[in-house]
Amino acid sequence: MVDVVIVGTVGLDNIKTPFGSVTDALGGSATHASFAASFFSKTGIISVVGEDFKLAHEFDARNISTKGLQMAKGRTFRWSGYYEYDMHHAHTMETQLNVLESFSPKLPEDYRHVKNLFLANIDPELQLDVLEQMKPRLTLADTMNFWIEKRREQLIEVIKRVDIFLLNDGEARELMNTTNIVAAGRKLLELGPQAVIIKKGEHGALLLTDSKIFSLPGYPLEIVRDPTGAGDSFAGATIGYLSNNDSDEDIIRKAMVYGSAVASFNVEDFGVNKLKRITMNDIEARFKEFEAMVKF
Amino acid sequence: MVDVVIVGTVGLDNIKTPFGSVTDALGGSATHASFAASFFSKTGIISVVGEDFKLAHEFDARNISTKGLQMAKGRTFRWSGYYEYDMHHAHTMETQLNVLESFSPKLPEDYRHVKNLFLANIDPELQLDVLEQMKPRLTLADTMNFWIEKRREQLIEVIKRVDIFLLNDGEARELMNTTNIVAAGRKLLELGPQAVIIKKGEHGALLLTDSKIFSLPGYPLEIVRDPTGAGDSFAGATIGYLSNNDSDEDIIRKAMVYGSAVASFNVEDFGVNKLKRITMNDIEARFKEFEAMVKF
Numbered sequence: 001m002v003d004v005v006i007v008g009t010v011g012l013d014n015i016k017t018p019f020g021s022v023t024d025a026l027g028g029s030a031t032h033a034s035f036a037a038s039f040f041s042k043t044g045i046i047s048v049v050g051e052d053f054k055l056a057h058e059f060d061a062r063n064i065s066t067k068g069l070q071m072a073k074g075r076t077f078r079w080s081g082y083y084e085y086d087m088h089h090a091h092t093m094e095t096q097l098n099v100l101e102s103f104s105p106k107l108p109e110d111y112r113h114v115k116n117l118f119l120a121n122i123d124p125e126l127q128l129d130v131l132e133q134m135k136p137r138l139t140l141a142d143t144m145n146f147w148i149e150k151r152r153e154q155l156i157e158v159i160k161r162v163d164i165f166l167l168n169d170g171e172a173r174e175l176m177n178t179t180n181i182v183a184a185g186r187k188l189l190e191l192g193p194q195a196v197i198i199k200k201g202e203h204g205a206l207l208l209t210d211s212k213i214f215s216l217p218g219y220p221l222e223i224v225r226d227p228t229g230a231g232d233s234f235a236g237a238t239i240g241y242l243s244n245n246d247s248d249e250d251i252i253r254k255a256m257v258y259g260s261a262v263a264s265f266n267v268e269d270f271g272v273n274k275l276k277r278i279t280m281n282d283i284e285a286r287f288k289e290f291e292a293m294v295k296f
Numbered sequence: 297m298v299d300v301v302i303v304g305t306v307g308l309d310n311i312k313t314p315f316g317s318v319t320d321a322l323g324g325s326a327t328h329a330s331f332a333a334s335f336f337s338k339t340g341i342i343s344v345v346g347e348d349f350k351l352a353h354e355f356d357a358r359n360i361s362t363k364g365l366q367m368a369k370g371r372t373f374r375w376s377g378y379y380e381y382d383m384h385h386a387h388t389m390e391t392q393l394n395v396l397e398s399f400s401p402k403l404p405e406d407y408r409h410v411k412n413l414f415l416a417n418i419d420p421e422l423q424l425d426v427l428e429q430m431k432p433r434l435t436l437a438d439t440m441n442f443w444i445e446k447r448r449e450q451l452i453e454v455i456k457r458v459d460i461f462l463l464n465d466g467e468a469r470e471l472m473n474t475t476n477i478v479a480a481g482r483k484l485l486e487l488g489p490q491a492v493i494i495k496k497g498e499h500g501a502l503l504l505t506d507s508k509i510f511s512l513p514g515y516p517l518e519i520v521r522d523p524t525g526a527g528d529s530f531a532g533a534t535i536g537y538l539s540n541n542d543s544d545e546d547i548i549r550k551a552m553v554y555g556s557a558v559a560s561f562n563v564e565d566f567g568v569n570k571l572k573r574i575t576m577n578d579i580e581a582r583f584k585e586f587e588a589m590v591k592f
Contacts, residue, residue, distance in 0.1 A: 085475045179381045182516045203499040204513060215589050217500060217511035220478045253592040293511050294590045296549040 002044035002065050003243040005111050006034045006236065007130050008120025009100060010047040010069065011077035012055075014093075015270060018085050019225040025271035026055045028077065029120035029142070032229030033236030035275040036262045037118070038062045039283060040240030044111060045069055046130065048103040050076040061276070067108045072099040087224050088201060107133045116140070116243040119162065120232055123147065124154035131161055138247050140164045140239045142231065148175050159191045163247065166197040166235055181206065182213070195252055197238075199231050205256055207249070214253045217294065219264035219286065226270040230263045233275065237262035237283075261286035298340035298361050299539045301407050302330045302532065303426050304416025305396060306343040306365065307373035308351075310389075311566060314381050315521040321567035322351045324373060325416035325438070328525030329532030331571040332558045333414070334358045335579060336536030340407060341365055342426065344399040346372040357572070363404045368395040383520050384497055403429045412436070412539040415458070416528055419443065420450035427457055434543050436460045436535045438527065444471050455487045459543065462493040462531055477502065478509070491548055493534075495527050501552055503545070510549045513590065515560035515582065522566040526559045529571065533558035533579075557582035 008030030014023050030045045037043040044065035049056075053076045059066050075098040081090045105126055117136035119127040121144045131139070141162040147155050148171060155175075159165050165188060169181045176184035181198050185208035188196045198206045200218070207214035238252075238259035245251045261283050268274045304326030310319050326341045333339040340361035345352075349372045355362050371394040377386045401422055413432035415423040417440045427435070437458040443451050444467060451471075455461050461484060465477045472480035477494050481504035484492045494502045496514070503510040534548075534555035541547045557579050564570045 087475075179383075180518055180520075182518045186518075200499070203496070204511075206516065213516050213589055214592070215500075215513035215516060216592070217513045220502060220509050220511060222476055222478045222482075224476075250592070257592050291592075293509055294592075296510070296512070296546070296553050296587075296590075 001042065002111060002114055003041040004037050004043045004116045004118065004239055005046060005068070005114045005134070005136070006030050006037060006043060006118045006120055006239070007046040007105060007127065008033060008122050008232070009077055010045065010049050010053075011079055013078070013228065013271060014080040015226055015228055016082040017087070017226050018083070019223075020270065022270045026058050027079065027228060027271055029122065029229075029232045031272060032232035032266060033118055033120045033239075034059070034064045035062055035272045036233035036236030036259070036266070037240030038064050039262065039280055040237065040258070041116075041243040043240065044114075046105050046107065046111070048072050048099050050074045050099045052076055058272070068111060070103070070106065072102070074099045081228070083227060087227050090228065105130050105133070116239050118142075118235060118239040119158065120235065124151045124158045127158045128154060131158070138163050138242060140166060140235060142166045142235055143171065145171050145174060156191065159188065159193060162193055164195045164197060164252070165193045166199065168199045168201065168231065172198050182208070194247070195249070197256065199234065201230070205234070205260065207252055207256060209249050212249055214249070214256070216253075216256055216260060216290075219260055219290065220293075221264055221267065224267045227267050228271070230267050233266035234259040234263040257287055257290050258283065261290065297338065298407060298410055299337040300333050300339045300412045300414065300535055301342060301364070301410045301430070301432070302326050302333060302339060302414045302416055302535070303342040303401060303423065304329060304418050304528070305373055306341065306345050306349075307375055308349075309374070309524060309567060310376040311522055311524055312378040313383070313522050314379070315519070316566065318566045322354050323375065323524060323567055325418065325525075325528045328528035328562060328568060329414055329416045329535075330355070330360045331358055331568045332529035332532030332555070332562070333536030334360050335558065335576055336533065336554070337412075337539040339536065340410075342401050342403065342407070344368050344395050346370045346395045348372055354568070354572075364402075364407060366399070366402065368398070370395045377524070379523060383523050386524065401426050401429070412535050414438075414531060414535040415454065416531065420447045420454045423454045424450060427454070434459050434538060436462060436531060438462045438531055439467065441467050441470060452487065455484065455489060458489055460491045460493060460548070461489045462495065464495045464497065464527065468494050478504070490543070491545070493552065495530065497526070501530070501556065503548055503552060505545050508545055510545070510552070512549075512552055512556060512586075515556055515586065516589075517560055517563065520563045523563050524567065526563050529562040530555040530559035553583055553586050554579065557586065
C-alpha cells in the first residue's frame with residue numbers, strides 16, 4: 001500500500017557541470033522527489049514516459065511503485081542543461097516535452113485515498129486535475145517560474161487548495177510582486193495554505209505559518225557536483241517524513257531538516273546516483289550534523 | 297576602564313535607499329561597531345576626524361570613550377552611496393578619505409592592555425600598526441574587497457596575527473581564490489586564526505573552527521531601511537559580548553547571535569539611528585526570537 005503519491009515529471013537528462021557530465025540520466029521532478037521520499041514511506045509516482053524509456057527498474061530498486069507511470073507513444077521528456085562554477089543557476093540548453101505534451105494523469109483506484117500527496121513541479125492544470133481525483137490527508141505543492149508566468153491563475157488556484165506550498169525565493173518574489181521574501185511568504189499564507197516553505201538554495205529554507213518563522217540554514221557542502229533536483233529531493237523527503245507523522249509546525253520543521261539532509265546528498269553526485277548509494281543511517285547522521293550546526 | 301577597543305573609520309555618510317535618505321549622518325566602521333559593542337562592554341574607539349566634526353556627543357551619549365579619537369586638520373572622512381531595491385549591494389557614489397589619508401593610530405597608554413580588540417575595516421597597514429602597540433587578550437579583525445586587492449600581503453599578515461577573522465562571503469571567495477565558502481574558510485583557518493566568521497548578509501553567518509561549523513541564519517526582516525554598517529554592528533556586538541566571557545567555540549556562537557540581533561536592528565533605520573533607541577531588553581528579546589526560529 002502506497003502512503004505517498006508524487007505527481008511530476010520523469011525524464012532523461014543531459015547535464016554538464018564543472019565536475020563532469022551525464023547523458024540520458026534518469027531525472028525529472030517526480031524522480032528526484034520519489035527517490036527521496038522512498039527512504040521514509042512507500043511511494044508511488046504519477047507521470048508519463050515514452051517508448052524509449054528503459055529505466056523503470058531504477059524505481060523498482062527503491063521500491064517505488066510505477067503503477068501510475070503511464071507509457072505513451074513517442075519519446076520521453078528530455079532536458080539538457082549546464083551549470084557554471086557558481087552552481088546557483090541552471091542554464092537550459094534544450095527542453096523536449098515529448099510525451100508530456102499530451103499527458104493526462106490517471107490515478108490508480110487505490111491511490112485516491114492515499115495519505116500524502118506531493119504535486120511536484122509540473123503544469124498547474126495537471127496539478128488541479130490530480131486534486132480533483134483524490135482526497136489526500138495532506139498536500140504539498142511546488143512550482144517554477146515558467147508556470148508563474150504562463151499559468152498564473154491556475155497556479156493561484158492550486159495554492160488555495162493545498163496544505164503546504166513550496167517555492168524558491170526568486171519565485172516567491174516574482175509571484176507575490178515584492179522584493180522581500182518574508183512579505184511574499186505572508187501574502188502566500190493569505191491565499192490559504194497552512195504553511196509556506198521558501199527554498200533558498202545553498203542558503204537553506206524558511207517555513208512560514210500564521211504565527212511563526214522557522215529558518216534552516218543550508219548544509220555547508222564543500223563539493224556540489226550537480227545541483228539538479230535539489231529542490232525536488234528536499235520536498236520528497238519532507239512529504240515522506242510527514243506521512244508518518246502529524247503536520248504540526250514543529251513536525252514540519254523536522255521534516256524540512258530531513259529534506260535538507262537528503263537534498264545535500266542529492267547534489268553530491270549526478271542525477272540520483274548518490275541517492276542510490278546512501279542508507280537511512282547516512283540521513284540520520286546528517287540530521288544530527290544539522291542539530292550540532294545550528295545549536296547555540 | 298575600557299574593555300573593548302575598536303579601530304576603524306568615523307565618517308559622515310550621505311545615504312539614499314528606496315526608504316529615504318540622510319545627509320552628513322554619523323557613520324564609519326568604528327561608529328557602527330562601537331555603538332553595537334557599547335550594549336555589552338565599556339568601549340573606546342581609535343580613529344580620526346576633521347575640524348568639521350561636530351558629532352562627538354553621540355559617542356558620549358552611548359558612554360563610548362573618544363579618548364583615542366584624534367582631531368586632525370582638514371575634513372572628516374565622507375562616504376556617499378545608494379542602494380537599489382534589492383539592498384544587497386551598496387553603490388558608492390563618492391569616497392573622500394580626507395583626514396584618513398594621513399591617519400596614524402596612537403593608542404592611549406591605558407589601552408595597551410585592554411581585554412578585547414576589534415580591528416574594523418580600515419587599511420591593513422593601520423591594523424598591523426595597532427597590533428604592534430598592544431597585547432589584547434582577544435583580537436577580531438574585519439576587512440573589505442578593496443584591501444584584498446590593494447594590500448593583500450599586509451592583510452594576510454593581519455590574519456596570521458588575530459584570534460578571529462571576519463569577512464563576507466564574496467571577500468572570502470576572492471581572498472582564497474575558491475568559489476566555495478566552506479573551502480575558503482578552511483584555507484583561512486590554516487593561516488592561523490582560531491576561528492573564521494563568514495558573513496552572508498541577509499543569509500546569516502558561518503563560524504568555522506578546526507573541528508566544527510556553526511551556521512546561523514539571518515533574522516527575517518520584513519523591512520530593511522538602510523543596510524549600511526550591518527557587518528560592523530554585527531562584529532561590534534560580537535566582540536562586546538566576548539569581552540565578558542571566554543572565547544570557546546560555544547561562546548563565540550552566542551556572541552554571533554547577539555551580533556546578528558544588533559545588526560538586525562541597525563538596518564531598521566538610517567545610520568545608527570535605531571541603535572540609539574533600543575535597549576538591552578530589545579536585544580535579549582531578539583536573541584530569544586533567534587532561539588525560537590532555529591529550533592527543531
